[in-house]
C-alpha cells in the first residue's frame with residue numbers, strides 16, 4: 453500500500469480550462485473537495501475523493517513547469533504551452549479534446565487587407581509565445597523579433613508596439629473587438645493530460661493507471 457507521502461499531485465490550469473476540466477476529472481474518478489469550486493478561495497492545494505491524489509491550481513504556463521520538474525506528477529495543459537516550452541521531461545499521452553482553439557497571427561484589419569505573409573522576411577510580433585513563434589517563422593526563413601507580453605496582446609497593434617500579434621483565438625471576438633484580423637493560422641490547440649516521465653518510470657503502475665483513466669474519460673467525453 454502507498455503512504456500519504458506517495459500522494460500524486462495533479463496540476464490544473466486556472467481560467468477557462470478549469471471549468472472544462474471538471475467533467476473529465478469526474479469521468480476519470482476524481483472529485484475535488486468543495487472549496488476547489490469556490491472562486492473566492494485563496495487556497496492553492498486541494499484534496500480530492502481519492503486519498504492518493506491532491507490537486508494544485510496554477511497558471512497554465514506553470515502547469516508545464518511544475519510537471520517538467522516533477523513537483524507535480526500529472527497535469528492538464530494546453531498544447532500551446534507544450535509547444536512553447538518543448539520540455540523533454542513531459543510526456544503528453546492523451547488529447548482531452550477540451551480547450552479547443554487555435555494559435556494565429558493577427559494584425560489590424562486595414563493592414564490585413566493588402567498584406568501577404570508569404571512575402572515577409574522580418575517581422576515584429578507581440579506574444580506570450582516567443583519561442584514557438586520564432587521557430588514557426590524560422591522554418592520558412594522569416595526572422596521574427598518577438599516582444600514578450602503576458603496578456604492583452606490585442607492592444608499592441610493599436611498602441612503602436614508592433615503591427616502583429618500571435619495569440620490564441622477561440623470565437624474570434626477579442627480580435628474583432630480590437631480591430632484585428634487573423635492572417636495566418638499556426639496551430640490547432642487543445643488540452644492534453646500530461647505526466648512527468650521520471651515519475652512514470654519510478655511508479656509505472658500508479659501513473660499508468662491514471663493515463664488509462666484519463667484516456668477513457670476523454671473518449672467518453674467526445675462520444
Ligand code: PRP
Nearest residue numbers: 603604619620621622623624625626627
Ligand atoms: C484568450 C486569448 C485571447 C482570447 C481569445 O485569453 O489570449 O485574448 O482568449 O478568445 P476569443 O477568440 O473567444 O475572443 P483568455 O481569456 O484565456 O485570458 P488570458 O488573457 O489570461 O490568456
